[in-house]
Structure formats: structure tokens, C-alpha cells
Amino acid sequence: MKGFSGPIEDRIAIRERIESYNDAVFRRDADDWAECWAEDAEWQVGDNAASGRAAIRELWLKLMGGLDAAAMYVNHGAVAISGETADARCYMLELLKRPDGSQMLVSGRYDDKLRRDADGQWRFVTRSYTVLQVKA
Numbered sequence: 001m002k003g004f005s006g007p008i009e010d011r012i013a014i015r016e017r018i019e020s021y022n023d024a025v026f027r028r029d030a031d032d033w034a035e036c037w038a039e040d041a042e043w044q045v046g047d048n049a050a051s052g053r054a055a056i057r058e059l060w061l062k063l064m065g066g067l068d069a070a071a072m073y074v075n076h077g078a079v080a081i082s083g084e085t086a087d088a089r090c091y092m093l094e095l096l097k098r099p100d101g102s103q104m105l106v107s108g109r110y111d112d113k114l115r116r117d118a119d120g121q122w123r124f125v126t127r128s129y130t131v132l133q134v135k136a
Helices: 008-027 030-034 053-065
Strands: 037-045 048-051 069-082 085-097 103-116 122-135
Touching (some): 008 030, 008 085, 008 122, 085 122
Antiparallel strands (some): 069 085, 085 103, 103 122
16 A cells, blocks of 8 residues: 545545544543444554454553553554545554653554444554554
């Protein structure tokens, strides 16, 4: 997948979904964050994986529970739309603060598949995160 293709209104909606995901992380809002996922979604982050929106939400709560703060900044890499489905790639810069006060700077890449659900909203069907660099 290279570049951006498909109707501009759908590309904007997908970018807004990715940005809504990040906004919910900043605010630590599990319900808003979970709303970004399709009911039958799958999430792969490091050695952790979950299937289904409820299980994905629980995994996120577990991972966020080990942090005092998390900030995620996105750079969109590509979006390719084909009807009611899409592939997307974006790059993240994360600033993570642990309970002991130490911080980590992590850069990574999300490879995504999205679907327009019955309510017209684009949601993640799969999200796979690859760490590119960590600075402790």
C-alpha cells in the first residue's frame, strides 16, 4: 500500500478515527477508545493480543494500568479504501510515564484494517503495532 486512495470523505473519516483513538489515550477514556473498534476486531500489540471489542478494552486497561501517563502523536502514512473496507498505515511517537517517574519515548507503526460498520462509522477490524525504536 502506497499513498492515499479512495473517496476523500472516507479518507478524512478514517484519519479522524485514528485521531479519536489517540485522543482517548490522552484522556484515558476506555469507553471512547473502545468505540474505535469493531465488535469482532483483533488487536496485536507486542506479545499481547485480544479478539473482540470487550477483550480489547480489557487488554488496554491492563496496559494503561502500568502507566501514569501516555501521550500519542500520529503521522499518517497511507490510507487505501476499497468499498466498505480500508487499509491504513500510520506512525506513532509515544511519550510514556511510568509510576516510578521514569519515562520512555517509543516510535512505532500501526498497520490497520478498517470497515464501515452498519452505523456508517469506520472502525478498526485489525490493528497491529510494531515498535520501531525505544528510548528509555
